[in-house]
Every structure is written in C-alpha cells, then in structure tokens.
Amino acid sequence: MPKRSYTAEEYRDEVAALLPPLPVTPLPLADCLGLVLAEDVVAGVSLPPFDNSAMDGYAVRAADVAAAPVTLPVADDIPAGRVDVRPLEPGTVHRIMTGAPLPPGADSIVQVELTDAGTTNVLVNEAVVAGKHIRRAGEDVVVGDTVLRAGTVLGPPQLGLAAAVGLGTLPVRRPPRVLVLSTGSELVAAGEPLPPGHIYESNSVLIAAAVREIGGHATVLRFVPDDVDKFRAVIAEHAPGADLLITSGGVSAGAYEVVKDALTGQGVEFVRVSIQPGGPQGFGSVDGLPVLTLPGNPVSAALSFELFIRPALLGALGHGVVSRPRAKARTTAAMSSPEGRTQYRRGRHDDGMVAVVPVGGPGSHLLSSFAASNCLIEIPLGVAEVAEGAEVDLILLD
Numbered sequence: 001m002p003k004r005s006y007t008a009e010e011y012r013d014e015v016a017a018l019l020p021p022l023p024v025t026p027l028p029l030a031d032c033l034g035l036v037l038a039e040d041v042v043a044g045v046s047l048p049p050f051d052n053s054a055m056d057g058y059a060v061r062a063a064d065v066a067a068a069p070v071t072l073p074v075a076d077d078i079p080a081g082r083v084d085v086r087p088l089e090p091g092t093v094h095r096i097m098t099g100a101p102l103p104p105g106a107d108s109i110v111q112v113e114l115t116d117a118g119t120t121n122v123l124v125n126e127a128v129v130a131g132k133h134i135r136r137a138g139e140d141v142v143v144g145d146t147v148l149r150a151g152t153v154l155g156p157p158q159l160g161l162a163a164a165v166g167l168g169t170l171p172v173r174r175p176p177r178v179l180v181l182s183t184g185s186e187l188v189a190a191g192e193p194l195p196p197g198h199i200y201e202s203n204s205v206l207i208a209a210a211v212r213e214i215g216g217h218a219t220v221l222r223f224v225p226d227d228v229d230k231f232r233a234v235i236a237e238h239a240p241g242a243d244l245l246i247t248s249g250g251v252s253a254g255a256y257e258v259v260k261d262a263l264t265g266q267g268v269e270f271v272r273v274s275i276q277p278g279g280p281q282g283f284g285s286v287d288g289l290p291v292l293t294l295p296g297n298p299v300s301a302a303l304s305f306e307l308f309i310r311p312a313l314l315g316a317l318g319h320g321v322v323s324r325p326r327a328k329a330r331t332t333a334a335m336s337s338p339e340g341r342t343q344y345r346r347g348r349h350d351d352g353m354v355a356v357v358p359v360g361g362p363g364s365h366l367l368s369s370f371a372a373s374n375c376l377i378e379i380p381l382g383v384a385e386v387a388e389g390a391e392v393d394l395i396l397l398d
C-alpha cells in the first residue's frame with residue numbers, strides 16, 4: 001500500500017521506480033546528441049587509415065633536401081583522395097596536399113611555405129628531418145581499439161569520432177516518449193485572444209521543453225476543459241506507444257479536480273510530498289502507462305519536474321549522474337520556511353558561488369522569478385528561519 005505522505009527524497013525514489021530503463025536501439029548519429037551510449041564501440045578502421053601528409057607541400061626524401069637550398073624536379077601531383085600513387089624516385093619530389101597518401105619512398109614532407117611552390121621544378125629552401133609532417137596510420141586509433149565506452153554521454157566530439165570510424169548508428173537507450181497534458185478550463189493557448197477570467201497556458205510549454213532538454217520526445221496534448229470524460233478520452237487516444245504521461249493541474253484539494261476525479265481508483269495514488277511549492281502529487285500507471293500528475297501552479301509544476309521527473313528520466317536514459325550539481329553560498333536576505341517542509345526558493349548565485357540572492361517570494365505562481373533564477377535554494381525540513389548571511393544549500397540550474 002503506497003504511503004500518503006513522502007519526503008522529497010522518498011518521492012524521488014518512488015518516481016524513479018516508475019520509469020524502467022528505456023530499450024537499447026541503434027539510432028542514426030544525428031539523433032544521438034545527448035543520449036547515453038549503451039554498448040562499447042570498437043573501431044573497425046584505424047585512424048588515420050593510411051600514412052598521409054599533414055601539410056600542403058612536397059613529399060621528399062629528407063636526404064635529397066639536406067643540402068637546401070636545392071632545386072628538384074616535381075615528378076607527380078597527389079591531391080587528397082588519389083589512390084594510384086607512384087613511388088617517389090630518388091632525386092625527385094611529389095607535390096602533395098594535406099590528407100593525401102604518402103608515396104612509397106618518401107620519408108618527409110616539406111611544407112609549401114618553405115619552397116617557391118613550383119610545379120615543374122621546386123626550390124626547397126630548408127632541410128627537413130625524416131618523418132616531418134607525416135601522419136602515421138593508427139596514430140590516433142588502431143583498428144580493434146575501444147573508442148567509446150558504454151555509459152558515455154554522446155556530445156559533438158563523441159559523435160564525430162563515431163563517424164570517423166565509419167559508424168552510421170550507435171546503440172543508445174532511445175528517447176522516452178512523453179505525453180504532456182495540462183488541464184484547466186481557464187487555460188488559453190499562447191497566441192490566442194485572452195477572454196476575461198482566463199490565463200495563458202504555460203505548463204505544457206515548460207514541461208515539454210524540459211523533457212526535450214534532456215533528450216526526450218515530448219508530445220503536447222491539446223488541453224481539455226475540466227471534464228473527466230474528455231480527459232480520459234484524450235489519454236486513451238494517445239497512450240499507445242508512450243512511455244510516460246505528465247499532467248498538470250487538477251490534483252489539489254478543491255472541487256473540480258479533474259485529474260484526481262478521473263484517475264483515483266484507476267492506478268494513480270494522490271499523495272502529499274513535504275515540499276513547498278509542489279506538495280500535492282500523484283503517481284501510478286493507467287493501463288500500463290506510467291502517469292505523473294503535477295500541481296497546476298507554474299512553479300510547482302516546474303519544480304516537480306526538476307526534483308522528481310528529471311532524475312527519473314535521466315536514469316531511464318542510462319545516465320550515471322542524474323542529479324544537478326550542488327553548492328553552498330551565503331544568502332543576502334533572511335527567509336522563513338514552513339518547518340514541516342523542504343522549501344525550494346528561487347535564487348541567483350554569483351560566479352564565485354559566494355553569495356546567493358533570493359529572487360521573488362515563496363509563491364508558487366511567481367514564474368518570472370523562476371525565469372530570472374540560476375539556482376534553487378533548499379531550506380531543509382525542520383528549519384523555519386534562515387538569517388541574512390547564513391550559508392544555504394543550492395541546486396545549480398545553470
């Protein structure tokens with residue numbers, strides 16, 4: 001039997017348990033940015049694959065230019081990509097471009113800047129040591145090397161390396177497919193005229209963006225009036241193939257709590273988490289689809305995602321690190337907090353992480369304060385007053 005009341009840590013674990021690891025699948029490199037590699041990657045080719053020139057210039061035998069300045073005949077021209085490269089005869093040079101294969105017999109490259117750039121004969125002004133400006137096969141990667149380890153978060157350099165060893169896809173935990181549904185008869189989509197008594201809907205925009213930011217696929221469902229049948233119909237229509245449904249609104253203590261009314265007894269537990277804002281939460285599964293129901297106030301919804309859903313989704317994606325970095329700083333203003341809850345204030349820390357300025361009050365409707373913040377100030381359970389200048393715990397969002 002689930003509990004009715006949770007600490008933030010307990011609830012975070014409960015939410016994480018709801019989202020199992022996502023399946024591993026090969027995805028095109030272009031779709032892998034930010035995802036986690038699920039298996040080691042072994043190089044099928046060496047890098048470079050063959051000895052080649054690191055400079056535009058002339059392939060030479062170092063002994064032939066030891067007495068520079070010296071003029072030598074240019075016997076051939078080797079652009080990058082040419083494969084029928086002739087051996088270099090003693091006493092001659094080949095003009096060669098960066099990345100072109102080194103001709104057999106050559107032991108160094110004279111860069112073009114050290115010559116008169118001739119094409120029939122070339123004046124070489126300086127001697128070179130053998131091996132100069134040659135990139136040897138396998139210098140970077142040897143065929144059979146493990147070049148990327150399972151668990152690596154795939155950023156631009158890792159994706160570039162995968163392509164360099166010839167891979168078109170990588171095995172990753174695929175992005176979660178997340179449905180986002182806001183409820184509230186007062187809600188109007190941004191861009192529409194605003195009738196009296198209505199407000200612009202913002203939670204679905206914020207939550208969907210937060211899902212995408214960590215590599216998930218978010219589908220925003222058109223929000224419905226506070227009507228249980230319409231709510232159920234929208235979910236039933238979109239549930240197939242989804243990994244998670246996130247709703248906002250309709251879970252608190254008032255009347256017309258559409259999410260509570262529709263999902264109570266259907267596999268979702270409505271509980272209280274001892275945090276502020278964001279106390280009323282719901283979790284469970286409806287017909288096999290994990291469901292998380294967030295309170296409607298914008299900061300409550302955002303904070304709920306931040307504290308509970310973000311780490312759970314990162315875990316399902318295979319990330320080793322699922323929590324934000326933390327720090328400590330001194331608050332520039334006193335704060336009070338309900339003793340029985342962990343309070344999350346919005347704040348701005350300075351670059352040196354010395355001071356933090358609380359931004360706005362504790363109200364869960366103050367979205368502009370959240371948007372102006374770069375951290376959360378965590379005031380723990382049992383603390384009612386924080387004095388100006390006291391050291392506080394920060395969760396860093398930037």
Ligand code: AMP
Nearest residue numbers: 182184201202203249250251295296297
């Ligand atoms: P509720 O949890 O449905 O009682 O909503 C709490 C408060 O948040 C109310 O003032 C709602 O108007 C507001 N709210 C609920 N959902 C949204 C939303 N999607 N976007 C912006 N504000 C919302």
Ligand code: MG
Nearest residue numbers: 184249250296
């Ligand atoms: Mg509502």
